[in-house]
Amino acid sequence: MDLQPLIEGIVEQALDDVSELGGEGDPVDLVPHLARPVASHTISVMLGLDEDDHAVLHRISSPRFDLMGSGSGPFGSISDAIDHFLDIVRRQREHPGPGLIGRLVRDHGTELTDTEIAGLADGLWTGGLESTASAIALGGHLLATDPAAACVLREGGPDGVDGWVEELLRYSSVVQVAFPRVALTEGELGGEQILAGDLVVCSLSAANRDARFGDSAAHFMPDRAPRSHLAFGHGLHRCIGAELARVELRAVLPRLAVRFPRLRAAEPSLVTGEQLSFIYGLPAVPVLLDGG
Structure with missing residues (x-):
């Protein structure tokens, strides 16, 4: 499946909606009207979800990243999403769709259980939604x-x-910490003594702003010479959705800049980051399209 033209169509529709909402000089929030629609519709098309399934999953997904509520909130959201994906897989066993779920059913349906396919779909949905939406919002x-x-x-x-x-990926580091590791043996890491059994967590944001990027590593410099970064992790646990996220960001952000050359923040002093979330981002990005 060639996702490029599909993503470009999704982006253009979202930008049309943004233009209509902000056409009278009113502020428009880029998070619900651009970032999340682009990210969620892209992964929906990739998985082969219909509009009803897309709407359900879009509604129940966000709480899994939110630590502000009860401790069971994220786990309940994960369970609900898995249950819904199981229902989708069972339906597509009967009538395989055009996306990845349907392809897995057709090509590997005898090798993979419903639970395994649902788990793969949920992992792709999770990885392709919240972090990409946050990166789009931060770019906006x-x-x-x-x-x-x-x-x-x-x-x-x-x-x-x-x-x-x-540079946006390096600077924003939307996923700010890697999966925790447990040291199997004693050793030294970064000048610190690590004992067997110690929990080790890598700060991706600290690594991406290391002084070796230059004295201005803590600042966004769009003309910085490209170099490797850890926004998507590294090695065995590198994010499998890295290239899809790049395609989306390359599609939406230049079009946003070109279509609204006088774009400016509506309330810059009120913009604050997410609180107690696994994903670094902005809950709202209110902007004016005409620059005021």
């Missing part, structure tokens, strides 16, 4: 608050877009 916030960065994105051409997106 940068465009609305940094005119120079927006100009670089509009005028940089394909290579400039790629570099801009990589």
Whole structure:
């Protein structure tokens, strides 16, 4: 399945909706009207979900990343999503759809159980939704608050877009910590003594802002020379959705910058990051399209 034209169509529809909502000079929030629709519809198309299933999963997914409520909140959301994916898989056993779930049923249906296919689908849905939506929202916030960065994105051409997106990924580090590891043997790490059985957590955001990136590593520099980063982790546990996220970011952010060249933040002083969430992001990005 060639996702590029599908993603571009999803982006254009979302930007049309944004334009209509902000057409009278009213603020429009890029999170529910651009970032989340682009991310969720893209992964829905990839998995082969219909509109009803998309709506259900979109509604029940966010609480799994939220630590503000009860401790059971994320686990309840995961359980609900798995249950719904199980229902989808059972239905597609009868009538396989055009997406990845249908392909798994057709090509590997005798090898994989419903639970295994549902788990794979849930992992892709989870990895392709919240973190990508947060990266889009953070990119939109940068465009609305940094005119120079927006100009670089509009005028940089394909290579400039790629570099801009990589710098956004490094700078924002939407997933800020790697999966915890347990030390199997005693050793030294970063000058600290690690004992067997110790829990070790790597800060991806700290690594991505290490001084070896330069004295300005704590700042967003869209013309920074590209270099490797850990926004998607590394090695065996590197995010399998890394390239899909890049395709989405490269599709939506330049189009946002070009379509609304006078974009600016509506309430910059009120923008704050998510509180107690597994994913770093902004709960709202209110913008004015005409610049005021």
